[in-house]
Amino acid sequence: MQRSIYLFVALCCFSLIAEAQKFNVSGVAKDDAGVVVPIAAIALLHAADSSFVQAETTGDDGKFNFKDVEQGKYIVAIQAAGYVKTKQQIDVNSNMSALVVAIAKDNRLQEVTVSDKKPYIETGLGKTTVNVDQAATSAGSNVLELLRKSPGVVVDGNGNVSLKGNGVLILVDDKQTHLSADQLADYLKSLPAEQVAQLELISQPSSKYDAEGAGGIINIKLKKMKKRGLNGSLTSSYGQGKYPSTHNNFNLNYRTDKVNLYTGLGYLHATGFMNQDTKRDYTNPSTGMLTTHYDQVSFMKETFEDYSMKLGSDYTVNDKLTVGVSADGVYHPNHENDVTRSVITDKINNVVSYNNTTNKRGFLRKNIAANGFAKYIPAKDQQIDINADYVKHTSNNSQDVTAQNYDQQFVPIPGDVLLRSEQPSHIESFVANADYTGTLSKKVQMEAGLKTSFTTTDDDNQFYDLQTGIPVFDTVHSSHFVYKENINAAYANLNKKFSEKVQAQVGFRVENANISGHQYVQNQSFERSTTNVFPTGYISYKADDKNEFQLNYGRRIIRPSYRELDPFITFISQYSYSGGNPNLLPAFRNYIEFSHNYNNMLYSSAGFRKISNTVNPVNVYNAVTKAVYGTEENYADRYVLQLSTNFNKQLFAWWMMSSSIDLYVNQYTIHKGNARLANSVGADAGMQNQFTFNGWTIDTTVYVATGGLQNLTERNGSSIYIGCGIAKKILKDSATIKLSAEDPFDMYRYTLTKDWQGIHSHSVMGYATQNFSLGFTYNFGKKFESRQHEHNTEEAGRM
Numbered sequence: 001m002q003r004s005i006y007l008f009v010a011l012c013c014f015s016l017i018a019e020a021q022k023f024n025v026s027g028v029a030k031d032d033a034g035v036v037v038p039i040a041a042i043a044l045l046h047a048a049d050s051s052f053v054q055a056e057t058t059g060d061d062g063k064f065n066f067k068d069v070e071q072g073k074y075i076v077a078i079q080a081a082g083y084v085k086t087k088q089q090i091d092v093n094s095n096m097s098a099l100v101v102a103i104a105k106d107n108r109l110q111e112v113t114v115s116d117k118k119p120y121i122e123t124g125l126g127k128t129t130v131n132v133d134q135a136a137t138s139a140g141s142n143v144l145e146l147l148r149k150s151p152g153v154v155v156d157g158n159g160n161v162s163l164k165g166n167g168v169l170i171l172v173d174d175k176q177t178h179l180s181a182d183q184l185a186d187y188l189k190s191l192p193a194e195q196v197a198q199l200e201l202i203s204q205p206s207s208k209y210d211a212e213g214a215g216g217i218i219n220i221k222l223k224k225m226k227k228r229g230l231n232g233s234l235t236s237s238y239g240q241g242k243y244p245s246t247h248n249n250f251n252l253n254y255r256t257d258k259v260n261l262y263t264g265l266g267y268l269h270a271t272g273f274m275n276q277d278t279k280r281d282y283t284n285p286s287t288g289m290l291t292t293h294y295d296q297v298s299f300m301k302e303t304f305e306d307y308s309m310k311l312g313s314d315y316t317v318n319d320k321l322t323v324g325v326s327a328d329g330v331y332h333p334n335h336e337n338d339v340t341r342s343v344i345t346d347k348i349n350n351v352v353s354y355n356n357t358t359n360k361r362g363f364l365r366k367n368i369a370a371n372g373f374a375k376y377i378p379a380k381d382q383q384i385d386i387n388a389d390y391v392k393h394t395s396n397n398s399q400d401v402t403a404q405n406y407d408q409q410f411v412p413i414p415g416d417v418l419l420r421s422e423q424p425s426h427i428e429s430f431v432a433n434a435d436y437t438g439t440l441s442k443k444v445q446m447e448a449g450l451k452t453s454f455t456t457t458d459d460d461n462q463f464y465d466l467q468t469g470i471p472v473f474d475t476v477h478s479s480h481f482v483y484k485e486n487i488n489a490a491y492a493n494l495n496k497k498f499s500e501k502v503q504a505q506v507g508f509r510v511e512n513a514n515i516s517g518h519q520y521v522q523n524q525s526f527e528r529s530t531t532n533v534f535p536t537g538y539i540s541y542k543a544d545d546k547n548e549f550q551l552n553y554g555r556r557i558i559r560p561s562y563r564e565l566d567p568f569i570t571f572i573s574q575y576s577y578s579g580g581n582p583n584l585l586p587a588f589r590n591y592i593e594f595s596h597n598y599n600n601m602l603y604s605s606a607g608f609r610k611i612s613n614t615v616n617p618v619n620v621y622n623a624v625t626k627a628v629y630g631t632e633e634n635y636a637d638r639y640v641l642q643l644s645t646n647f648n649k650q651l652f653a654w655w656m657m658s659s660s661i662d663l664y665v666n667q668y669t670i671h672k673g674n675a676r677l678a679n680s681v682g683a684d685a686g687m688q689n690q691f692t693f694n695g696w697t698i699d700t701t702v703y704v705a706t707g708g709l710q711n712l713t714e715r716n717g718s719s720i721y722i723g724c725g726i727a728k729k730i731l732k733d734s735a736t737i738k739l740s741a742e743d744p745f746d747m748y749r750y751t752l753t754k755d756w757q758g759i760h761s762h763s764v765m766g767y768a769t770q771n772f773s774l775g776f777t778y779n780f781g782k783k784f785e786s787r788q789h790e791h792n793t794e795e796a797g798r799m
Contacts, residue, residue, distance in 0.1 A: 027099030036062030040080035126204035151646035159185025166215030207507030232782030239773035243271035578630035682708025717732035719749035
């Protein structure tokens with residue numbers, strides 16, 4: 001890694017020292033009558049191979065100016081509406097200030113239009129690409145709505161995103177969002193779909209990507225901003241459900257020949273809630289007899305704000321070297337008040353006690369992320385990218401838990417709980433990587449790279465018992481956990497096109513992980529070091545213009561999140577609380593998939609995956625306190641057979657439809673054994689329609705699911721989600737106003753059944769899914785045509 005960095009720096013310095021004398025080339029574009037031609041696209045190309053150097057748009061006076069042009073022979077290519085595309089060669093050996101570029105009018109009777117329009121959906125090795133800017137689906141929508149219209153993607157009523165039945169890693173321009181599931185859903189709702197150029201739906205990530213993750217990757221590629229000048233967008237929306245909410249975003253970009261500056265501001269204010277009704281039985285595993293029954297009703301309400309800001313700059317040193325820096329931050333205060341009422345009965349339904357628990361909790365989260373990068377092009381069809389990332393998350397958490405117990409006559413009885421906690425949390429990560437891409441021959445391409453990361457988490461969870469009026473440190477619920485992780489990786493991919501019909505790719509990724517953890521209160525520690533190989537392979541066969549088949553395979557690792565490793569205690573009630581497990585081990589996933597693409601319209605796939613040593617939520621019952629403690633453990637192997645069909649078609653110029661059906665067969669067995677522990681069959685289906693006419697757009701979404709096993713111990717029930725919206729373009733199509741309704745009939749409910757070693761529970765949960773909102777989006781300046789540099793870190797996603 002160090003040698004690669006030294007080599008890169010030496011190459012960059014050499015290129016700068018050897019840089020030739022540069023000149024300015026300016027002039028005017030005129031037609032065959034000598035009249036200036038405004039708003040013409042004019043490009044400067046190398047004469048030897050027609051490779052790109054610079055591009056300009058002529059002003060109203062027809063003038064253009066190319067700066068810092070090295071000595072040599074060039075081609076000037078010019079085109080404009082109503083004119084014939086023209087090229088002429090020039091020899092640059094001094095400053096040129098009066099170059100006249102001639103272009104002739106197109107006098108043909110029929111207009112000839114040359115278009116490079118891509119199909120709305122394309123397939124590649126292990127991925128499907130949705131070219132959003134080739135259709136009208138983005139009008140007035142946000143990115144979460146856009147994902148609902150994409151093949152194989154399911155977005156449930158809570159905004160959780162899955163691809164072909166599996167949770168996914170969401171990237172924006174190849175960069176992690178650093179957000180939790182709830183925060184990510186809010187961010188995707190606030191991001192206008194009109195800013196998106198492509199969605200990359202990667203069901204089988206190549207060896208270039210981090211091996212972490214059970215499912216695939218969705219990479220959201222934003223539109224570009226290559227034109228000079230000032231560009232920006234403003235998005236604002238107000239929503240009203242049970243409580244009000246508002247999302248606001250402002251983005252600004254300024255670009256010159258050499259420098260690209262960009263910034264963004266965001267503000268979110270919302271109130272969320274959850275109603276949860278849980279019935280839980282405890283059965284003695286030895287006798288099979290019911291001993292205790294709980295009826296528990298909870299109402300959890302949180303009010304939060306989110307202030308975000310990003311800043312960045314890219315600088316083009318020359319046609320071979322580009323460097324840049326960026327930083328973003330989040331300030332997120334959160335206040336939550338939870339109230340839980342429980343009734344505890346014995347095996348013959350006699351009331352043992354009543355319990356009322358309140359938990360006033362909150363946190364202040366501050367996130368900072370910074371990136372520095374360099375892109376170097378040593379030769380044609382070769383590129384070296386170097387990135388360095390720093391991420392820091394700090395959070396000051398607090399909980400005030402008050403639990404009171406009463407007998408059958410509501411007379412207070414002993415056993416009350418009065419706890420206060422302060423829980424500072426710090427997560428810090430540094431990541432550096434170097435990537436190389438190049439062409440070995442006309443039909444063979446290569447990718448290779450190195451990566452190293454260092455992460456430290458420090459969570460000090462201090463609980464104090466206040467029953468005597470004097471704070472007493474609680475060693476039972478307190479924990480101080482420090483976790484350190486170093487991951488080093490190397491990868492290589494080879495891609496060969498054997499013919500116009502057959503293409504294949506093979507890759508390997510090697511990851512070395514060194515981790516340690518120390519629990520100071522209980523004085524427990526561990527250290528582990530592992531090295532694993534993650535192969536990937538793809539082969540595709542294009543039978544004809546309408547049919548393409550693909551077979552792929554990949555192995556991945558599922559590392560526990562930092563929060564799952566942290567023995568941090570969260571109270572729901574005196575008799576129900578949860579925490580992490582520092583002894584968790586990673587699980588491994590092997591996945592093979594066969595797919596068929598018919599005419600970029602009908603997609604079918606069959607996949608089989610095995611996940612070894614899965615992490616599953618489990619409950620532990622304390623017969624003395626009658627409390628249930630929830631945590632995670634490595635237990636069982638999971639087998640999944642998945643069948644998917646997606647249909648996407650522009651039925652008419654005014655009607656686009658997208659529909660999907662997915663079938664899943666789940667089975668869990670003893671780890672490294674054959675004994676069956678649990679199994680289920682589940683399905684989900686969705687349909688999205690978009691109708692466009694006279695600047696108006698109407699969207700409808702329906703999603704239904706039968707439910708099934710989520711893991712070894714949890715099974716969710718059936719659910720339905722409905723959404724709709726109507727949008728109108730205004731202000732000469734530079735702005736959009738939209739009225740939306742999510743879950744308008746308040747039908748979405750999430751049900752969950754848990755079974756584990758004598759503990760059976762059934763919960764029904766309702767969320768703040770019903771919402772009516774009015775949104776406004778305004779784009780100003782020139783059209784978006786490129787994106788700023790972005791970079792991803794897997795470590796940030798696990799925060």
